Structure formats: structure tokens, C-alpha cells
Amino acid sequence: MSLLSIEGLSLEIGRHTILRDVSLSVDPGQIVGVIGESGSGKSMTAFSVMQLLPDGARAHGSVMLSGHDMLALPEAQLCRLRGNEVGMVFQEPMTALNPIRTIGDQVAETILIHERASKSEAMMRAREALNRVELPEDRFPLTRYPHELSGGQRQRVVIAMAIALRPSLLIADEPTTALDVTTQAQILDLLKRLVREDGMGMLMISHDLAVVADMADEIVIMRHGEVVERGTCPAIFGQLRHPYSISLLEASTHAPDRQAHTEEAPLLRVRDVVRTYTLPRNTLFGAPGRVEAVRGVSFDLKRGESLGLVGESGCGKSTLTRAILGLEEVQDGEILLDGEPVFTGHAPNRAVRRRMQVVFQDPYGSFNPRHRVDRLICEPFHLLDAPPRGEARDAAIAEALTSVGLAASDRYKFIHEFSGGQRQRIAIARALIIKPELILLDEAVSALDVQVRAQILDLLADLGRRFGLSYLFISHDLSVVRVITDRCLVMKAGEIVEQGPTERVFSDPQHPYTRQLIAAAPDLPEIA
Amino acid sequence: MLRYTLTRLLSLAISLAVASVVIFLAIEILPGDPAAFMLGVNAQEDTLAALRDQLGLNGTLWERYVSWVGGMLTGDFGTSYTYRTPVAGMIADRLWISLPLAIYALLLSTLIAFPAGIWAASRRGSAADVGVMGTTQLGVAIPNFWFAMLLVVVFAINLQWFSAGGFPGWDEGFWLSIKSLTLPAIALALPQASILARVMRSALLDTLSEDFVRTARAKGLSRRQALWRHALRNALIPVLTIIGLQFSFLLAGGIIIENVFYLPGLGRLIFQAISARDMIVVESVVMLLVFAVILVNFLVEIAYALVDPRLRHRA
């Protein structure tokens, strides 16, 4: 008999139908991956198992966990099962722990709430659980507070809480989405090991096909609250039938059609750039600390080239981006666009600035919600000495909007009327409107669902060809950098550790860090 | 924690120093010569000069400031211009009414607000929640001196449970004094309790929607357990801030309530002093009140650090 069996589960919240006739099952020792884009209902499926649904949610159908009918049990009995029979790991480790209680206390609570254990006994077992998630006692005593740990370490604490009582089912809701790729690989290894050791069943929720493909025994693909496809992994990738899952797989491996039109002359030249920050003083009279965010970085970006800049969070790539954009002055070195310095004296050089633009990651935070689209995309005109007016302005707006695949009439709308993908198109239109030569793409597709991401990548390739643009593509996502760039730089701790043609870097990495990064990145099985 | 406390102490000292300068200058720029005011219009020039000398009004601004602050540090607040008695003694007498009144009101307010706020938050949307929110909405809107007058009508004039005003003095018995402070304390506490209950409720609702509360629920804690063990302590920080602000408000807000109940507290003293241009008394009372506010802020910040370990490591 299955450990978890969901049959015909439907869920409504208010007037909205969230889930429709969802069925899936998990056996002991089995890892089942649930895949879907945002809004597919994958997380709500997980919360239905826990019966931790938002107020006003109504679930129908059947959810059987180890013989318990979760939809019919009273709250008191559900509490007895949660944490004991089923544990859960969440997406955002930074906020998943109570900031004012020690990690030992929080792990021990799982034990104390379910068993008649003494406080010291519970603490001892909390220690064991933390040891099992590879947080050894010498570096991670029970008295640590969450704010003293990194994101990956906090996620380990959450996992320790979930497995402290050796539940028979573990639910992981996007457990690595908020983490860097090397940390992600470690957490996934840990989860696999725990599942194997305890013979647990695991329900793994993710938007990332590759992450799930790496570890699941069975895969369930969801869309709009329905299961569209399920099957064993990796065989399923060879026999997808539903058009949605086929397009999802295609989008995940999508490589836009593009050739390099690189000229030899460098457009952007970065030489020995150093940027240090002064930390706030820790003591009243002590010397303030310093952080070297960028430590002597040099590279060239050729005209017409698409250059990737890869690195994990905190490696200094954002600081470098801001320095290139002329938002921050560097302490040492120089940044030249076509031979002109980005900073002249201590002021940003407007003549240089108008030749480059940027697209940011967050399609929701990138626009002033109070302005209409035309005003939003015309903002860069501020850089021109004689910005176009009247008909010339209208024509520029229409051209920018149509070239990113939107209608010219969209200029009268407010930003909230657009989806995430459309917003990113508007962000690109804003960058295009003053006809720059270089566009910096700062994690520009990282927040998008795979299918939308594939469309935006196609658009970028197309625009690059049509307008002869050069791109600096900053991302933590190796799979994206691989398909959109000609050359790439690998950055670690403020330094560029490796650079070269993208294919060479990926197929034959030289630096140990590059090798580690590439090994950590999850791959889709090679089935076409 | 030690470094945190020391930093806070330092900022307490700086605030006090700045506040004392501001108060001193504010009083200095006031029109009118206290000596002339005390002696009346017919005073002789030499008597005036003698009195100015006696009152310490003749030095430079800086000398007078130093002697004022120096005096306060050694417990000498100077001599009242009108009563010719030490200010320290006058203030001490009045403080023994105003301070107990503020503490009494704060206790009442907290004792009402905490259960009400927690109750409303834990039953969000229920009749209990709607009832608490409606009552507090009224409580926030009611002017406290008017509420005090209503209390007098009901409990002093009609029911005759309490006297309508006055204060017997602590020598006449503890409970008798407490009894005479009860109506003023209730009048002060009700609007404050309403604000505090609303803050408590909204802070709790905020923390209850935090991820870590969901984590706690996933461990098997019931709603109630998650609220008491995880949400409550986290919700205390905004609540502590409000309690700190309220204490100073209660101490000063007593001024009007003291008027309603004819209580001889600091409020009455400051009114008398202002109308008599007895600026040394005004100066000292204001400084004392500011000192109380800054001290309470300091204690609140120490309390933050006790609640939140993240602060202990910060300087």
C-alpha cells in the first residue's frame, strides 16, 4: 500500500479553483517530484497533505497518509501527525526559523511536542538530528541563533526539524530555489541520503525540471491545478504525450537561434577595477572594517558580442554591474565604453551613459506603479540633451513597444495590467528606446517561468541581431548563460577566475571553482 | 550585550545633555525678568540687582547653564522664585502623586490590553474580535478628561464609591491613597489600553503570518501553541515601543487629568509655575519629565535586546 495516496483532490479558496482532480501517490523510500510553473497548484498540493491551508480553503477528494484520512481528521489528530508522521521543508530558509529562539530549542521542540521526553533528552536528540544534517557540534552548538547561520545552514536546520522524529513522509517545497547552485547540490545530496537511510517517502515540489530529474523516481507534471502527465523518471522524458509537458521540456533546454557577429574592437573595456566598501564601525573607536567586493577585475567586451558573467551570490557581480553603469565610483582601475570613461572626474559621464542600458531581474519591482507605460519607457530620454517630443516621441514609443512584441496601444496602460513576461518585455523596451549599443542584463530572466524565459531569450537574440546590440549577461544560472552567450567570465570572491568562449568553459573548465559550479548544476537527462 | 548596553547608556547621556541645553535655552529666551516679576512694578533698582544676584541670574549664559546642570546633578534644583523654597522638595512632593498615578495607569492599561489583544488576534474575525476592535475604536476616540468627568458623575456623584477628587496623602493610608488615584488611573488607562490592544493584535497577526509560524505548525504545534510559543515573543517588540511611549504620555497626560480630579501633582505644579513665571520650577519639571522619557526609552531598548538575540550582537 502507498504511504501517501491522493485521489481526486480538488481545492477551492473563496471563488477560485486552485486544484482540480489531482491524484498521485508516494511509496516508502520513493521520491516523487511534482513539477509546475508558478500558479500550477504544486505548493497547494503539498499544503493539502499537511492540511495547512489558508483560511477559507475547501478541499474535496481523498488524501490518505499511512492509513489516515487527512481531509476528515480533526485538527488535534492532524497536529499529532504533522512533524511526526510527515515533515516539511520550505522554500525560504531565511525566514523559516524563529529568529529569537536557538536552533537547538527549535529542533528539540519537534520532539517535545510529540513525545514525553525530558528537556535534556530532547536536546540530546536535537543534537543527533543536527549531526545527521551535517551541522557538527563544534561549529554549530545548540545555542546558535538562526541569524548566525547562512541560508544553506538554516535550510539544514529546517531539515533537521523535519526529520528529527524520522517521519515516514518528507515534503520538500522548492527546498533549494532560494539557494546558490553549489549549496543547492549539497542540500539535494543531503535529502537523497536521508531518504535512503530512513526509507522515507519524499514529495519534492519544484519549478526546475532539472533539479527533479536528478533525484526523483517518479515525476508528476502539473498545470493550472491539474496533473497533466505522470510517469517514472527518467523514462518519462522520452515518452511525454501532453503538449504542455513537451513544450515545458523544450523550453527548459531551449537554445535561441543566434550566431555571433562579433567585431574585434572592444566596446567595453574594464581594467583592474577595485571597489571596496567601508563597513559600519563595530566599536566606537575601532577602525571600520572593509570589504573588497571587486578585487582587480579586467575584461573586454567586443562590439556585437554576448558576454556572460557567472557567479554565486556575494561574488561581486552586482557591484561590478553598478560600477559599469556608472552608479558607483570605483576606487581603482578604469571602465571605458568605446574609449570613453564611464566616470569623468567624480561625476558619471552622460555621453557614455546614454550608450548603455540595463534590464533588471524583478519584473514586479522594476516599474513605478503610478506611471503609464509610455512615461515608464521614456525615462532614459532624460539622458539625451534634446529628447524627442510630440510625434517623434510617439514614434519612438511605438517602435520600442512593437520591437519587443507588444502593441503600440499598450502605452496607455498601467504596469499592473501586464504579466511578468510582458513586464520584462517592457523593461527591454525601456532599454531599447534610446538605441543603446550595450545592454546589461542583470539576472533578467531569472524570475521568469521556463516557457516565458525561452520567449524572452528568443527576443533578446532577435533584437541583438536586428539592432547590432552587445550584451553583458549577468546570471547565476549556468544553463541560461550557456545558450545565450558567446564568451563567459566566471567570478568568485571579487575576482574573475576563468574566462573564455562559452562552449569551451562549459565543456573543458580549467579552474577548480568552474568545475565545481558545472558539476553542481543539475542536468536534464539527454533524451531528444 | 554589555557593549549594547554601554552604547545605549552613552546615547542616553547625549540625549540628556542635548535636551538640557534645549530646555535651558528655551526658558532663557522667554520674555520677562523673574526678579522684576517677583518684586512687582515698584521695586527699587538695587533690590532688583540684589535679588538677581541671589537667584544666580547675573552670570553669563554659560555660567548659568553650568550651575543649573551642576546643581541638578547634585540634587539641588535651585530655589523657587515665588515660594522661596527648594525646588527639589516641591517636585518630590508632587512626584509622589504623579509617578504612582502613571505607573498605576500603565499597569491597568497593560493588564487590559494584553489579554484583549491576544484574544482578538487568536480569534480573528470572530464576534470576540469584532467586539474588542469596536470597543477599542471607541476607547481611542474618547477624550480622557471627558471620560474622567463621566466617571466622576457615575462613580463619585451617583454611586458614591469614590470621592470626586482630591488626594488624602500617603500618610493617611496606602489603600485610601490608591483609592483616590483609581478613577484618574482608569481615565488615563482606557484610551491607552485601547491603543495598546490594537497594537498587540496587529503585531500578533503580523507575526502569525510569518514563515516561521508556518514551520512551527508543520512541526505539529496547534494554532494556540504556535501563537504562545512563537508569535507572542516576536510580537512584543512593537508592543514594547508603544508601552515606552505611553509611559511618558501618561506622566505628562496626568497634567490634564490631575486638573479634573484636583490632584496636587506635577501637572498642577507646572501650571502654577507657568502662571507665576516661576521659570526655575518649569525648567526643572520639564527636565525631569524629559529625563523620565529618555530613561524609559533606554529601558525599552534594553528590553528589546532581551527579547531579540539579533540586537545583542549589535552595538
Next chain:
Amino acid sequence: MTDLRADSLPPQGAPVRLWGRALRSRNLVVGALLTLVFVLAAVLSFLWTPYEVTGLDIANKIKPPSWRNPLGTDHFGRDILSMIMVGARVSIAVAVVAVGIGMIFGVPLGLLAAARKGSLLDEVIMRANDLVFAFPSLVIAILITATFGPSAVNAIIAIGIFNIPVFARLTRSGALTLWQRDYILAARVAGKGAARISVEHILPNVTNLLIVQGTIQFSLGILAEAGLSYVGLGAQPPTPSWGRMLAESQTMISFAPHMALFPGLAILLTVLGLNLMGDGLRDLFDPKLRGRT
């Protein structure tokens, strides 16, 4: 469930739809109606009141409510309804101007502090704010009105000064969150300076916060004005004010409770109306926070 705690700052709904939602919000409608009643009464009092409020009519003194005087008369025989109408104008004027003072000085200071976050200027502005907060507001109000003479204008100044740090802090904290947004970065990439960004991007997006806080400070201003005129430091006779009406009624409360009841109710209902309106506006601008406060 994954993201219920989004930010409270930017409005997500189109302005057009706000009106429909506004009319369905019970708090907002009740609050706005209550406030409107008193504002209209104040406006009307310039043109017409049932009786002269300056004229004495000793023959009719201390009369309980009747057809002739719906809210009764006071110890000089003045009509209490007329006095409440005229008193509304003082209360509302004092509170409006005090909120105005707070916004005119506080908002630019807050914008400036946020634009230069961490600088000496920011530090000075914020410490100055703390200092104002350290002075018990009522004491200082009493001090100001007592020194420069009791009058409505001095009451306005006294209350207004304490609104400055309130708006400065609110603006700064709202602005600091907004400065983190990518659209501010985009504006900087477009070469816009801090002043321009503050006016063009920050200010319009903190207006909701300011409106909500404005109604709250408005109601606190009414309460403060009532308190000051109760102790004789507000508007001076013969201008009627709610606080002084209460003070005058105090000695007669045992035999003429109506004299204390109606001015107190006027204060209570005005403040209640403003608070309900503030809550309603907050819900309207930020549906995610509905029912929180």
C-alpha cells in the same frame, strides 16, 4: 500561501476601481459620513447658527434639551448646538493646520534623510526627531501656549511641531523601502538625481501612507486641541471651543449633565469618524492588510 506578505507600499489596483471599493468599505463610508457631518456643521456655522453664540440669555440658562434648544443651553443661556457648530470650526481648523505644518516640514525632511541615508544629514534629522519625541508633547504645548499667551494660533503651532517628526519618520521609512526598488535603480541609470527621483518616484508612492497617517494625526490634533482648550490654553473667549465648554460644565455636572455630554460626544464622534476613515483608507490602499489594525 507562498507569498502572502508582499509589500504594502505600491498601490496595485487601478485608481478607477478604488471608488467602487471605497463605497463598499463600511469603515470608510461611516467614517467619512461622520467627519462630513462635522465639517458641514463648521462650514454652515459661518452662514447660519440657530442662535447667536455671543449673546447672553440669562433667562434661559441651563435648560435641558428641548424643541427650542435641541441640545439645551449653558449657564449663560447660550444655545449648545450653536456653540458646538462654531466650536467645530476651531477644532477642525487647528487640526488641519497642525497636520499641514507636520507634512510641509516633515515630508521633505523624511525624503531628504532617505535620499542621503547613513549620511551626517540623515543622522542629524533623525536625532532631532528623537529629541522632539523625548519631550512630552503636552508639556511643551502647555509651555508654548503659556509663554506666548494662550490662543488658537499657539495651540496650532504646539500641536504642529509634534506632527513634524511623525511625518518625517513615516516618510523616511517608506522612502527607504522604495529606494531599494529596481525602478529607482532604473531612474538612476537614466541619469536622474536624488532630488528628481524623490519628487518623481518616491513622493507619489508614499502619498497613501501620508493620507492614512494624516487622518490619524488629524484626529489626534482634535483631541489635543480639546485638551488644551479644556485647560484654558486654546481658543480664547468669546469664541466657543469644545474643550472649554467641557471645562465650564465641570462644576455644574451634577445638575446639568447635558452641558458636558454634548461637547464630549462631538469630540468623540469626530475623532471616531476620522479614525474609521483612516482604517478604511488603509484597507483600501492596501487590501493585504485588511483587518489587521
